[in-house]
Amino acid sequence: xxxxxxxRRIPQRYNLVGTKCNTCGDVFFPPRxxxxxxxxxxxxxxxxxxxxxxxxTFSVVHSASDQYSDQKPYVLAIIELExxxxxxxxxxxxxxxxxxxxxxxxxxxxxxxxxxxxxxHYGTKFVPDE
Amino acid sequence: MVEVxxxxxxxxxxxxxxxxxxxxxxxxxxxxxxxxxNVSGEQIDALFVGSMSAGRxxxxxxxxxxxxxxxxxxxxxxxxATRVEAACASGGLAFRQAVAAVASGMxxxxxxAGVEKMTDVGDATDVLAGAADREWESFAGATFPGLYAMIAxxxxxxxxxxxxxxxxxxxxxxxxxxxNPFAHFxxxxxxxxxxxxxxxASPLRLFDCSPVSDGAAAVVVxxxxxxxxxxxxxxxxxxxxxxxxxxxLHDRPDFSTMGATVAAGNKAFAQAKLERKDIDFVEVxxxxxxxxxxxxxxxGFVPKGTAGKFTAEGETQIGGKxxxxxxxxxxxxxxxxxxxxxxxxxxxxxxxxxEAGRRQVDGAEVGMTQNVGGTGATVVSHIFRRAC
Numbered sequence: 121x122x123x124x125x126x127x128r129r130i131p132q133r134y135n136l137v138g139t140k141c142n143t144c145g146d147v148f149f150p151p152r153x154x155x156x157x158x159x160x161x162x163x164x165x166x167x168x169x170x171x172x173x174x175x176x177t178f179s180v181v182h183s184a185s186d187q188y189s190d191q192k193p194y195v196l197a198i199i200e201l202e203x204x205x206x207x208x209x210x211x212x213x214x215x216x217x218x219x220x221x222x223x224x225x226x227x228x229x230x231x232x233x234x235x236x237x238x239x240x241h242y243g244t245k246f247v248p249d250e
Numbered sequence: 251m252v253e254v255x256x257x258x259x260x261x262x263x264x265x266x267x268x269x270x271x272x273x274x275x276x277x278x279x280x281x282x283x284x285x286x287x288n289v290s291g292e293q294i295d296a297l298f299v300g301s302m303s304a305g306r307x308x309x310x311x312x313x314x315x316x317x318x319x320x321x322x323x324x325x326x327x328x329x330x331a332t333r334v335e336a337a338c339a340s341g342g343l344a345f346r347q348a349v350a351a352v353a354s355g356m357x358x359x360x361x362x363a364g365v366e367k368m369t370d371v372g373d374a375t376d377v378l379a380g381a382a383d384r385e386w387e388s389f390a391g392a393t394f395p396g397l398y399a400m401i402a403x404x405x406x407x408x409x410x411x412x413x414x415x416x417x418x419x420x421x422x423x424x425x426x427x428x429x430n431p432f433a434h435f436x437x438x439x440x441x442x443x444x445x446x447x448x449x450x451a452s453p454l455r456l457f458d459c460s461p462v463s464d465g466a467a468a469v470v471v472x473x474x475x476x477x478x479x480x481x482x483x484x485x486x487x488x489x490x491x492x493x494x495x496x497x498x499l500h501d502r503p504d505f506s507t508m509g510a511t512v513a514a515g516n517k518a519f520a521q522a523k524l525e526r527k528d529i530d531f532v533e534v535x536x537x538x539x540x541x542x543x544x545x546x547x548x549x550g551f552v553p554k555g556t557a558g559k560f561t562a563e564g565e566t567q568i569g570g571k572x573x574x575x576x577x578x579x580x581x582x583x584x585x586x587x588x589x590x591x592x593x594x595x596x597x598x599x600x601x602x603x604x605e606a607g608r609r610q611v612d613g614a615e616v617g618m619t620q621n622v623g624g625t626g627a628t629v630v631s632h633i634f635r636r637a638c
Contacts, residue, residue, distance in 0.1 A: 150385070177400040179399030179403060180452040182448070182450055183450045183451065185375040196396045196400065198400055198499065206500040206501060207390070207500055208387045208392050208500050209390050220404075
């Protein structure tokens, strides 16, 4: 990912800031400026997410793109946060540890590096919370 | 609207085509389609080309113009050429644009083509990951097999699908591919081959995944009225439907149901005024084995959760109740991404003309296609009948 594209997302990548629609109550992560359910009837405001959630589905990835090949095999999952928003993320755990319904919490981690001299990308991953 | 028919179809052999560049693949398929339709370049009004990512695969954009030039429609004839992109549904969408151009009366005879040259690149996994949400799926480590693996994980948990049932999708598609001389893989495989193959993204193994292929396909469409001037058995387009969904898998209410397939399928059946039982065979988007099971359920052919059993009982093989992917599907016929949607139409044409040889479905009169972009953010579906 280019540096500029990464910078634009800093608050969301580091702090799990989403948006909540006051009309329908749905919570979105990454933040949306426009509610896909209420459309022009929506009323969005920022919300700090707790970072606690559970695993909805997962896979252990053995064949990765070059960017993540040094981390394989890794646990990829879709999680649902307490507030209701869903996201795709790495779970930092052993491949045989993960299960559907596993409670998880967010942590601040290195995501990847642009080679030995490049920028190090930091962001959110999740770990088991039991 | 003008009734539309397919009057010609051609495709290249799919596979590792180190012998051919993108323009050569397109020329091979395009010339075959024009010869099959018995039309000449002067009669072509427009060209639509489906390509997912020529820009990243071979560094070539402006693919519409390139293809038009090399099939002899550019320089002298100045035929308008448009590139169409919707990830893996680019081909199906290019076909839909061609149908719309004729149905609207804006054009008379139109070519729809699809192409992808994938084996000359280093990191196809990363290029393909661009069909998902780059910033919030791919950047979190999601590969395409990983995303479909999460669909499979959810599906197995909800419906008790077994690993053996899932493997049968690949076994059946290789059985069909072995009967298609244009297929990437023309060998039959056993269940144990699938079950013992390398793990890609659990629970999906190498033989659950469609391959990286090169290839092109092209079809010629015109009004049904005009079609009889060119051929004895025009293939009528009874329905052309498209539907969308969220770009990210994680934003779907049910990971095991592709909402866009449900919506596109319902629209297609309503347009065609047909029931599910009227369909003799279907070409669906089996980029991964699990996707074929979801597709035949979401199109309404079998209840949710039962497609694995239906497949294991042989009902989706030629001779079964609903032959699925007689071409070999993406798994065995190959998946040059932009070409796949057009290849599905090519297969329907072969079947409805009765020219499918060793994989012919007896008495085939009505066929259907379902082409998926990404994890289901775009779905294109068509229904065809042999004109009598």
